[in-house]
Amino acid sequence: MKAVTRSGAGGPDVLSLGEAPDPVPGDGEVLIAVVAAGVNRADLLQRQGNYPPPKGASELLGLEVSGTIAGVGFGVDHWSVGDPCVALLAGGGYAELVAVPAGQVVAPPRGVDLVTAAGLIEVSATVVSNFDATSVRRGETVLVHGGAGGIGSFAIQYAHSIGARVIATAGSTDKVTYCLELGADAAMSYREDWVGEVSRLTENHGVDVILDVMGASYLEPNVASLAVGGRLIVIGLQGGRKGTLDLGRLMTIRGSVLSTTLRSRPVAEKSAICCRVTEVVWPLIGSGAIRPAPQTAFPLAEVAAAHRRLESGDNIGKVVLTV
Template sequence: MRAVRCEGAGGPEVLGIGEVADPSPGPGEVLVRVRAAGVNRADLLQRQGHYPPPPGAPETLGLECSGTVAAVGAGVHGWQPGQDCVALLAGGGYAELVGVPAGQLITPPPGVDLVTAGGLVEVAATVVSNLDHAGVGAGATVLVHGGAGGIGSFAVQYARALGCRVLTTAGSADKLAYCLDLGADEAFDYHADWPAAVRAAAPGGVDAVLDVMGASYLTDNVSVLAADGHLLVIGMQGGRRGELDLGALLARRASVSALALRSRPVEQKSAICARVGEVVWPMLADGRVRPAHETRFPLEQAAEAHALLESGRSHGKIVLVV
């Protein structure tokens, strides 16, 4: 089969298309013929050599895909060849075929075409699992960093659909307008003094911060938390190491969580996928959440897709089409 291969670690130029051996489904697994694969920040980190796949996962990039069941392994029930599906992956999505534990497959959301569906499940699983962990519900105030990105575009809408007040950050006037169109109550330019703007908008603090930046935002994120608030770190675009003021954390009775999705056991990821199908797909069906703005590239142009994501010029989701 064809797959995107990394010729060493480095920039987008290390990506190329090549032939690799076809996978076969083991016990409890489903073989998926890929229609589309979402491009995520974690893929950039893996390409750069900073985020190796978990033991046993494919070396090929790609943490989510859509497609059609090609074959099923021993012990799999409820799936058969020819069925459309979306899948949460530990790797392998940038290819024509990928093997997936059966629990990490769900039917595509109703009314969403299969290519668009290829960029939905990883962002939904990330956001849902984090906001569930923090116990976020109606009446909470949530700050979403990078609200115009793939995860942010979904998180703004999902938190709004839960009945939350949603604040967000973005880096340009058109992206701020995009966030407001998605349903954010207020959007702040992260090049300016966003912590002051957040404190002015929410004098009592925010109940949860969904953060893609990591180290560079650590102090400011803690400073805007409400009592019993939660800082949910899901990315490290601003570095891995920061200084944490434990006194500030204690004063707020707050928590800092870093909940990686990729390394979770299959049982946990299967439960999260089931949760996505239960709570998110109905929101897509009735319009409370809509798919993000989408940029499509053919699989052969994975390098161009990575370059666009790294440039910061894109908004919404980037998807590779097989």
């Protein structure tokens, strides 16, 4: 099969379209003929040599795909060849074929084409699992960093659908405007004094939940922006791995810091999250309460250009590869 291969760890030019063995579905797995694959920040890290796949997972990049069922392994009785689907992966999505545990495969949202659907499952699973873990509730204030990205644009809409007040940060005027169009109650540039603006918007009370993709560089200002009982969710390390945490401040506000990753979770956990996504997210997409993010699509052979686009920070929404 055609698949994206790496000549080593490094910049986008280490990626090229080559050949790889066809995967064979094992017990409890399905084989998917890939139509499109989402491009995520984790893929950039893996390309650079900083995010190896979990033990036993494919070495190929790609954490989410859409496509059709091309084969079923022993014990799978709820999928048939030709069925449209989307899947959450531990790796292997940048290819014509991928084998996936059947529990991590779901039907696409009704009325959504397969290319668009390729960019939905990873962001949905990430946001829903973390909002569930921190019990985001109606009436709370949620701060979303990187609101114009794939995860951020979904998180704004999902928090809004729950009944939360949403504040977002973004990197440009166009992106701030986009966050407001998605339903954010307020948005500002992270290049400005966003901590001061959050304080002003909350009348110095702070926010109840922060969804953060930056990590170390935002750790202190994030904790400073939490309300009493506030929860900080760290899901990315774009700003580094090691920061300073003011435990005194955290104890005073009875706050908490949760850091999570989706890729390395056991199959049973990821399968349960996928079920949760179909239960709560797909109906919201079907009703129009959540709009899929804009997509910038590249053919699989132009994978290096796709990575450059995501790395540039200029993109709004999702980047996808079409197969």
